[in-house]
Amino acid sequence: MAKQISIFLENKSGRLSHVTRVLGDAEVNIRALSIADTSDFGILRLIVNDPEKAYRILKEKGFTVSQTEVIAVLVPDTPGSLATVLERMAEENLNIEYLYAFLGTKEDDALIIFKVEDIEKAKKAFDKQGIRFLDEKKLYEL
Amino acid sequence: MIWNKEQECMPREELDKLQLSRLKDTVSRVYDSVPAYKSKMDEAGVNPRDINNLADLKYLPFLTKQDFRDNYPFGLLAVPMRDVVRIQSSSGTTGKPTVAGYTQHDIENWAELMARALTGAGATADSIIQITWGYGLFTGGLGGHYGAEKIGAAVLPASGGNTRRQVMLMHDYGTTLLGCTPSYALVMYEEFLKSGLDRSEFKFKSGLFGAEPWSENMRKEIESKWEIDAYDVYGMTELIGPGVASECACKQGLHLAEDHFLAEIIDPDSGAVLPYGERGELVITSLTKQALPLVRYRTRDLTQINRQPCACGRTHARIQKILGRSDDMLIIRGVNVFPSMVESILLQIPGIEPQYQLVVDRVNNLDRLEVQVEVSEQVFSDEVRRLEELEARISRELDSGLGIAVRVRLVEPRTIERSEGKAKRIIDNRKL
Known part of the structure; x- marks a missing residue:
């Protein structure tokens, strides 16, 4: 389990640089990110080293921001490993809302951030299928 | 051409006399039969006997759109429902529509007014008149229709929409005069170009355009593209519909039907009557209406009155093309939209805060x-799907509440400009 910071951004130049600068000035380190966008707006999703602080700072600066529960799944950094994880999740009927990859880690495994429909069900299924995931504290320390 | 020379070219003194006798009659009638008028006049300390000349009009209280709301739907009618033969209403953009009732006599007068307007725009009994204003509760379609029939012209009651078919009708049936909104005349032109039809096969000569504000530049554009004469017609549901004022061949202002309406120009802030020639808000008093008489109705339209004689021979004063509004109402594709209406619709959607802005553009001649x-x-949600659903929901609610298609865009907090703590609600990019 981990906390993701989600931020609403209009599709206008300078918005992304603004939000990243705000976080940089607050000494918040971005560890993973993805952007989902439409023609009008985008949603920036971030895993940072200090989600509470990031949330507070962004709110102060007037952004629309929320915290979302996600899971950081460890996937062996070898061909076919992600496919295997996804196949097992499908077997367990886990609905994935979206996923994105973590930036570089010191571990041997790759890290994939999953947003699933039902996080408790996912955790049980992961245990059953032997899918490993990182706990919150470890993730922020990476 | 003039439809009714006797009335439209009546000498000033005679016209003044006629207006005064009709004004006295109207004021007594509303005082006796409409409680809302009686209480307003009693409160202002005036009664019908105080009206002894036209200038005494200024002692009477104003009637506003709020009075229509307070007396919705039929509280301002001065006749029993058995005498009403028609009900029309405006698009309900302030919660409730504005309702107008008509007696048979009112309908005949309205047809007379539109016959004058159409004749001014070149119509005769030989004309084929295509009415592309919407038919229904909106006054455009039926108003134009009755006027055209009164002239003895052939009417094509095409109503709105289906531009391709409209152009085909114009071509195949030999339309000589078109009645529609000015912006739609340009939309039809684009469709005509696409059709590949030969302009020389059309008999189209002139158009009577109204139901939305339009500029002299837009007139030039319509006239040069279509190679026609374009005339302006003014009106609103409360007053009677289109035909209250309309242009003659001189195109130097719209002749106000002074035998049926009395016009004043006031300072919209103080309410003081301004001298002829000054710009201000148009205030209308009806002189012949039976079902819905109006005494000093504030139209909120900004214009000026010109009493100089017109080369066409009509003696009725002219109002200048409408210059704007003294309130924040927008007219979009002929529909009246108030920001307050948008606000009340937004507030019905859970979680939506009243932070919004209206941006109006004219794209390919259509207001957006x-x-x-x-x-x-x-x-806010981290999922695009949810936000898109929200956008679609807001858009659906606004569409059905306002009666026009609305594009919704989600923006970041505090991106909407706030001036002196008050949000700037309207950005109108139309060059009117």
């Missing part, structure tokens, strides 16, 4: 309304 809504934390 975009409503920008700030995304609060309450409605």
Whole structure:
């Protein structure tokens, strides 16, 4: 389990640089990110080293921001490993809302951030299928 | 051409006398039969006997759109429902539509007014008149229709929409005069170009355009593209519909039917009557209406009155093309839109805060309304799908509440400009 910071951004130049600068000035380190966008707006999703602080700072600066529960799944950094994880999740009927990859880690495994429909069900299924995931504290320390 | 020389070219003194006798009659009638008028006049300390000349009009209280709301739907009618033969109403953009009732006599007068307007725009009994204003509760379609029939012209009651078919009708049936909104005349022109039809096969000569504000530049554009004469017609549901004022061949202002309406120009802030020639808000008193008489109705339209004689021979004073509004009402594709209406619709959607802005553009000659809504934390989601659903929902609610298609755009908090703590609600990019 981990906390993701989600931020609403209009599709206008300078918005992304603004939000990243705000976080940089607050000494918040971005560890993973993805952007989902439409023609009008985008949603920036971030895993940072200090989600509470990031949330507070962004709110102060007037952004629309929320915290979302996600899971950081460890996937062996070898061909076919992600496919295997996804196949097992499908077997367990886990609905994935979206996923994105973590930036570089010191571990041997790759890290994939999953947003699933039902996080408790996912955790049980992961245990059953032997899918490993990182706990919150470890993730922020990476 | 003049439809009714006797009335339209009546000498000033005679016209003044006629107006005064009709004014006295109207004021007594509303005082006796409409409680809302009686209480307003009693409160102002005036009664019908105080009206001894036209200038005494200024002692009477104003009637406003709020009075229509307070007396919705039929409280301002001066006749029993058995005498009403027609009900029309405006698009309900302030919660409730504005309702107008007509007696048979009112309908005949309205047809007379539109016959004058159409004749001014070149119509005769030989004309084929295509009415492309919407038919229904909106006054454009039926108003134009009755006027055209009164002239003895052939009417094509095409109503709105289906531009391709409209152009085909114009071509195949030999339309000589078109009645529609000015912007739609340009939309039809684009369709005509696409059709590949030969302009020389059309008999189209002139158009009577109204139901939305339009500029001299737009007139030039319509006239040069279509190679026609374009005339302006003014009116609104409360007054009677289109035909209250209309242009003659001189195109130097719209002759106000002074035998049926009395016009004043006031300072919209103080309410003081301004001298002829000054710009201000048009205030209308009806002189012949039976079902819905109006005494000093504030139209909120800004214009000026010109009493100089016109080369066409009509003696009725002219109002200048409408210059704007003294309130924040927008007219979009002929529909009246108040920001307050948008606000009340938005507030019915859970989680939406009243932080919004209306942006109006004219794209390919059609008005487009975009409503920008700030995304609060309450409605924000990390999933695109959810936000798109929210956008679609807002758009659906606004479409059905306002009666026009609205484009909704979600924006970041505090992106909507706030001036002196008060949000700037309207950005009108139309060059009117």
